[in-house]
Amino acid sequence: MKQQRTPEVTLEKVGPDNLPDCGIGCIRNPKHEGFEPKVEWLQQRFAEGLRFLLFRDGKGKPLAFLECVPGEFAWRPVDAAGWLFVHCLWVYPPGQAVGGLGSRLIQACLEEARRAGARGVAAMVSEGPWMAAKQVFLRNGFAEIAESDRFQLIIHRLGKGPEPRFRNISKKWAKQRGLHIVSWRANTAWKSRSRCCAAPAQRNTRLPTTVSSISCGTGGCCQIITSVKDASGTC
DSSP: OOOOOEEEEEEEEEEEETTHHOOOOSOOOTTTTHHHHHHHHHHHHHHTTTTEEEEEESOOOEEEEEEEEEEGGSSEEEEETEEEEEEEEOOOOOHHHHHHHHHHHHHHHHHHHHHHHHHHEEEEEEESSSSOOHHHTTTTTOOEEEEEEEEEEEEESSSSSSOOEOOOOOOHHHHHSSSSOEEEOTTTTTTTTOOOOTTTTTTTTOOOOOOOEESSSSOOOOOEEGGGGGOOOOO
């Protein structure tokens, strides 16, 4: 019986110097209207300490990636100073066929945290549409420490210090009426009239605020949301 060959995979730590070669992970077509804004956004985030870990196959095509930042620069409603905070973990279908890449990325992120002397790694996860399922984090030693609406705050502790915590933003949302286009950071790469790469039904369609809302996280992918309460950003 012929044995199936294990695909060749390479883990890259993407930075300003190798970004043109490695690409940006979530948008593979350099002609896509969101490609250049995401490149600009990444260059700014690298200066803040962004870690962009990317698995590629033997032909250089992306298989999976993870983005994490020092907690002081987290663009989620959390206080996480002293921690590395995961904003996006994504495995493409070809990467899913390889198997185990999500866990390998998390372990690589934990090693980044050890080298940086961080207290640990944190992430905001959910059972609903978001990034990779929270189960992959739990299998890699993360534990849930807080919950807000449909989101959970999870951590993998490496050292001593205060735990991350959710910020109370309920008063801000209470002032909003109707549906809105929102983002956690003013410098996110996606603008209010961007197309959404994560919702095929809405792709190539402008999103009027009276019909839908869009929430942007890393500037690469977006999530269509149906209520202000659910507007929390995604990777």
